[in-house]
Ligand code: ADP
């Protein structure tokens with residue numbers, strides 16, 4: 065099967081491109097939930113405020129927090145902010161008061177080159193320390209500290225100026241060590257809480273300066289929304305491109321495979337055709353290649369995309385909430401278990417299905433091609449039953465497989481929805497404890513869905529891969545079969561001077577798998593200008609001799625020579641070019657009468673073609689037809705009679721003007737009169753060529769220079785008609801059954 069990989073080679077760049085695009089697609093798909101959680105967390109819940117350290121800040125605000133900062137943090141803040149005059153204009157010429165209408169005198173503006181993360185942490189910690197202290201104070205004084213911070217206070221309710229006025233006198237009384245201790249305790253708190261409280265105060269800072277919080281919120285949501293749209297578009301584009309390239313690759317590989325299989329099968333000798341049935345060869349080059357095409361076009365995508373999504377989805381989900389990762393783990397284990405059960409149950413059936421398709425093809429092919437015989441023998445019922453059985457077996461198996469799949473999908477859905485429910489349940493508690501944010505939980509659900517969906521895809525892969533593998537193995541089997549009959553490396557050419565000298569020397573032959581030799585020790589010579597006839601009962605090996613001379617099979621012992629050269633040392637085309645073969649069953653190819661006659665010699669003139677037809681006694685019926693030589697011949701020559709077919713086959717061989725004429729029982733479908741006329745005309749045409757004539761009728765061969773009598777693959781008599789009548793009892797027996805007393809004498 066590895067042999068098939070070479071057919072992927074021309075498409076390696078395309079495949080790498082597909083994999084890269086799949087990566088891109090996965091990246092897009094994995095990022096969308098992240099942005100969605102940003103919209104929920106920041107856009108909705110924090111009014112679009114992203115950072116604990118705001119872009120603009122009043123003096124009071126920063127002074128309030130500086131109480132709870134250590135020296136490093138204070139220095140950081142000093143470096144991060146620059147003082148500006150509210151009435152001035154920024155670098156774009158817009159007055160600061162446009163954005164911060166309530167800013168009076170001077171205020172602080174964030175520099176561009178600040179380390180925002182560090183600053184946010186400093187602000188968050190200080191805020192958390194401040195909040196903790198205020199809560200403690202409220203608790204001690206029984207909530208009498210002026211209602212500075214009501215439980216669940218909204219950002220807009222927090223008034224920095226009010227806080228400043230209320231707290232500044234108290235805080236400035238406290239010893240620095242106490243404030244620092246409050247800071248250090250706060251630094252130990254949950255980073256989530258620190259970040260959250262920092263954001264709350266940040267909004268209050270903006271509100272104090274009169275910033276348009278609503279505008280900031282919608283601005284943030286629109287910004288992220290557009291980003292999501294762009295990513296979704298990117299993902300969509302990647303999907304389209306992947307389909308485009310994957311389809312091209314799949315179709316290309318399928319085309320190459322079909323070409324290779326066809327070329328291989330064309331080179332097969334009869335021995336290989338005996339091994340593979342035609343039905344199976346057809347299934348292999350159509351259905352099996354289609355399976356591979358489907359796998360390449362669709363399965364391969366899943367094969368790369370699903371694992372990326374599983375890995376990426378798990379990583380992203382754990383980053384969103386490590387505390388809920390176990391739910392995902394549990395879901396994965398459940399899904400893997402389910403898939404394992406399904407595949408143990410269904411997988412063997414998939415393999416069986418392939419065989420059943422083969423059998424169905426075989427049965428239907430046989431029934432259809434033998435329909436006439438089936439009808440003539442009234443065996444339709446039997447054939448119907450045979451077909452129904454093959455059909456039913458296939459239906460039963462595919463139904464079973466489908467049922468298993470049908471059960472699997474709802475169970476997967478159940479697991480999927482169960483997981484969502486579980487995440488919401490656990491997430492809700494964690495949100496209440498401020499351990500995670502709503503958006504993170506939502507993103508976690510989406511990642512979990514992506515992971516589970518990817519598992520579904522992987523289960524599809526399990527359907528595609530074994531099928532494609534089985535198909536690939538069957539195709540590889542054909543491609544790996546080397547024709548037993550091959551041209552030699554350096555073919556020799558025939559000595560044209562000898563003009564059709566045919567020699568069989570001690571030839572033995574056995575068909576592959578046969579118990580017994582079909583020919584035993586056959587020795588004869590046919591000289592140019594001579595007619596050598598073969599006669600014998602059916603099965604005596606006459607056609608086998610023809611097959612050997614044409615090198616459809618190779619002899620198992622002895623030698624066949626043409627013009628003194630062992631035919632195995634010549635190219636098969638060269639050999640067959642010199643032989644005008646008329647098969648036992650006349651076979652015509654679809655086209656016209658003319659195209660069939662010129663099949664062996666496309667370049668001959670019309671006159672030569674018509675002459676050949678005349679000799680073959682075919683001219684008469686051809687010219688009687690309306691379109692003459694342009695009359696259409698249906699596929700398999702079904703629109704001419706058996707005798708006409710034979711005459712056309714003979715004319716086709718004659719038109720070639722070969723050295724050796726080989727008639728395999730070609731006159732059997734002709735009436736006596738035509739037979740005689742044909743033989744008489746033939747005598748003049750063969751023109752010094754060798755004629756090998758297989759016949760059933762003694763009258764056809766009576767005039768031959770030599771007659772060879774075959775019986776069970778052995779030569780039992782050789783000579784002229786007269787000689788054989790006396791010397792060969794088998795010949796006498798055949799002759800006496802066909803000829804009158806006078807002719808026998
Ligand atoms: P004839 O043409 O004299 O009627 P054949 O040469 O066709 O006989 O066949 C000779 C013997 O070889 C027969 O016994 C036949 O069954 C056997 N035979 C012919 N073709 C094949 C084949 N493709 N595979 C196996 N055995 C074959």
Ligand code: MG
Pocket residue numbers: 606607608648729
């Ligand atoms: Mg025969």
